[in-house]
Amino acid sequence: xxxxxxxxxxxxxxxxxxxxxxxxxxxxxxxxxxxxxxxxxxxxxxxxxxxxxxxxxxxxxxxxxxxxxxxxxxxxxxxxxxxxxxxxxxxxxxxxxxxxxxxxxxxxxxxxxxxxxxxxxxxxxxxxxxxxxxxxxxxxxxxxxxxxxxxxxxxxxxxxxxxxxxxxxxxxxxxxxxxxxxxx
Numbered sequence: 001x002x003x004x005x006x007x008x009x010x011x012x013x014x015x016x017x018x019x020x021x022x023x024x025x026x027x028x029x030x031x032x033x034x035x036x037x038x039x040x041x042x043x044x045x046x047x048x049x050x051x052x053x054x055x056x057x058x059x060x061x062x063x064x065x066x067x068x069x070x071x072x073x074x075x076x077x078x079x080x081x082x083x084x085x086x087x088x089x090x091x092x093x094x095x096x097x098x099x100x101x102x103x104x105x106x107x108x109x110x111x112x113x114x115x116x117x118x119x120x121x122x123x124x125x126x127x128x129x130x131x132x133x134x135x136x137x138x139x140x141x142x143x144x145x146x147x148x149x150x151x152x153x154x155x156x157x158x159x160x161x162x163x164x165x166x167x168x169x170x171x172x173x174x175x176x177x178x179x180x181x182x183x184x
Contacts, residue, residue, distance in 0.1 A: 005158045008134040012127045012166045019123035019170060023177045026112060026119075030180070031064040031101050033057070041073060041080045050077055059098070066090075066097040104181070113178045120174035124167055131163040 024034035033056045040047035050056065054068040054077060068074055071094070078090045078097055091098045104112065135156055142152040 004155055005134070005162065008130055008159055009162050011130045012162055015123050015126040015130065016166055016169055016173070018126075019119060019173060022119050023116060023173065026115060026177065026181075031058045031060070031062055031099070033064060035064075035086055036066070036081075039080050039084045039086070041076045043073070043076075050080065053077070054097075062101040062103070064099040064101070066099070067095065068097075071095060109181050112181045116174050116177045116181065120170050123170045127163055127166045127170070131159055134159040 021034075021037075024032065025037060033051065036050045036056060039050045041050055041053060042048075043053050050066065053070065053073055054066045057065050057067075059065045066077060068077055074092050074094060074097060078092050081088070081090045081097070081099070086099075088099045088101060091100070138147070138152045138155045138159075141147045142149060147155070
């Protein structure tokens with residue numbers, strides 16, 4: 001692996017990492033703390049992610065518990081969860097908030113798998129855009145006589161192999177998520 005293609009590999013890797021974060025936020029009927037990553041609560045005047053002001057734990061397969069470090073935040077966190085797009089009503093007892101994840105219906109599961117496929121396609125497009133940028137860079141380097149034609153072909157082959165590797169990884173990640181969603 002040449003140092004020239006290393007930067008493009010890192011960019012492709014970040015595309016896959018972004019996909020992983022996006023898929024973690026998709027609710028598959030299981031309690032997943034990552035679903036709260038986008039939920040912020042007003043803490044001393046600044047929006048702060050819930051996981052920075054409370055302990056978030058999976059109590060059971062379908063129950064997530066949120067225990068704020070400052071008990072005054074219970075109502076604020078509940079309100080933030082209700083106004084978010086999570087779609088779960090929080091239940092609080094004054095100290096702890098519980099999120100009970102309902103099992104998704106068959107129709108909802110199919111809808112979620114379509115969302116996973118869409119996210120996967122977007123990640124593949126991002127990886128292919130990185131490949132296109134790399135190819136353009138190699139052509140420019142050849143035109144400026146910085147590299148030979150053989151070097152250009154070798155670099156293009158390396159980037160194509162990287163692209164194929166990351167597209168396979170994206171497909172595998174999406175397949176795992178779809179399997180998780182379709183489990184009853």
